Amino acid sequence: HLSFYYKYSTLTNRMLLLGIRCWVLVSSIAVVVLIIIGGCAEGSRPHRILVDTDVDTDDFFALLYLLKFNASQFQLEGITISANAWTSAGHAVNHIYDLLYMMGRDDVAVGVGGEGGILQNGTILPNVGGYLPIVEQGMTTVGGCRYRGAIPVGLGGRLDIDANYGIRKAFLPQGTRKYIPLQQPTAQQVLIEKISAGPITLLVIGAHTNIAIFLMNNPHLKKNVEHIYIMGGGVRSSNPTGCCPKNASSTCVPMQCGDRGNMFTDYNTNPYAEFNIFGDPFAAYQVIHSGIPVTLVPLDATNTIPINEEFFDAFEKSQDTYEAHYIFKS
Numbered sequence: 001h002l003s004f005y006y007k008y009s010t011l012t013n014r015m016l017l018l019g020i021r022c023w024v025l026v027s028s029i030a031v032v033v034l035i036i037i038g039g040c041a042e043g044s045r046p047h048r049i050l051v052d053t054d055v056d057t058d059d060f061f062a063l064l065y066l067l068k069f070n071a072s073q074f075q076l077e078g079i080t081i082s083a084n085a086w087t088s089a090g091h092a093v094n095h096i097y098d099l100l101y102m103m104g105r106d107d108v109a110v111g112v113g114g115e116g117g118i119l120q121n122g123t124i125l126p127n128v129g130g131y132l133p134i135v136e137q138g139m140t141t142v143g144g145c146r147y148r149g150a151i152p153v154g155l156g157g158r159l160d161i162d163a164n165y166g167i168r169k170a171f172l173p174q175g176t177r178k179y180i181p182l183q184q185p186t187a188q189q190v191l192i193e194k195i196s197a198g199p200i201t202l203l204v205i206g207a208h209t210n211i212a213i214f215l216m217n218n219p220h221l222k223k224n225v226e227h228i229y230i231m232g233g234g235v236r237s238s239n240p241t242g243c244c245p246k247n248a249s250s251t252c253v254p255m256q257c258g259d260r261g262n263m264f265t266d267y268n269t270n271p272y273a274e275f276n277i278f279g280d281p282f283a284a285y286q287v288i289h290s291g292i293p294v295t296l297v298p299l300d301a302t303n304t305i306p307i308n309e310e311f312f313d314a315f316e317k318s319q320d321t322y323e324a325h326y327i328f329k330s
Ligand SMILES: *[C@@H]1O[C@H](CO)[C@@H](O)[C@H](O)[C@H]1NC(C)=O
Pocket: 070, 071, 072, 073
């Protein structure tokens, strides 16, 4: 999840903003992939990759981008879903299944996770599938106004993210894989299977709940994780006045722009927070302090690759593939 856009009510604004944010995310994934290519020796085996995602719009753009690479160099092994943000587990799984089917990749394992990872007494459960961030699972210092609880869903509930406004079913072909409640592999099962099988790179582009629970439960498998690329956080916030000019009157409300965080629903009290870290800070702590090499691609880094109207127009005219078409429609 890169950013929020609900605040922007007109369609044009939404499209432009979403376009900007998505391009920015795809660019970041491109940066990540290029970094990985840099370390790719001639004739070596493919880089095995696992992506942990909250399946927001920007994330499935990134997944399509990743799937365009030659699988003999970049082999996507698994996708684990963090249902900690706005997406509902079943819809998220089906969306990913449909995308993979369109890309001819029904071989990619998909696990969903989050719920019930830590009991009240501190016991960490070995295998969880579901929906709640660690911070909401009982070791609680939280009230209803912190973490995910601080982010109200939009007027249409989660329909937008769950159904992609209907575009998902209207556009994507559907294969035979479907979400079945209580039978869906959990994120922990997929992580254990894929990480046990050999060296692997993790791309974490949602909240860190799944990866943190995995690392806390399976310290012996850490050695197989070569690198973790994190899409999250904000490092250089060089725009302390937000969108408001320095001499603005007090009626100017800072909004999502510039280098600050992206918690628009909590912007005034928490201008620097970034969603993926905010969604489960304890989990992010576990991942960043795991001892595994980490590359952080923060929100502000994405501002170096903006999209403009010219790009948007060019993209509109280049709809040569189903992938491009789906992204543009989305
Ligand atoms: C993918 O890469 C392999 C090895 O580098 C090459 O032999 C193959 O032709 C490539 N496939 C495509 C579709 O480019």
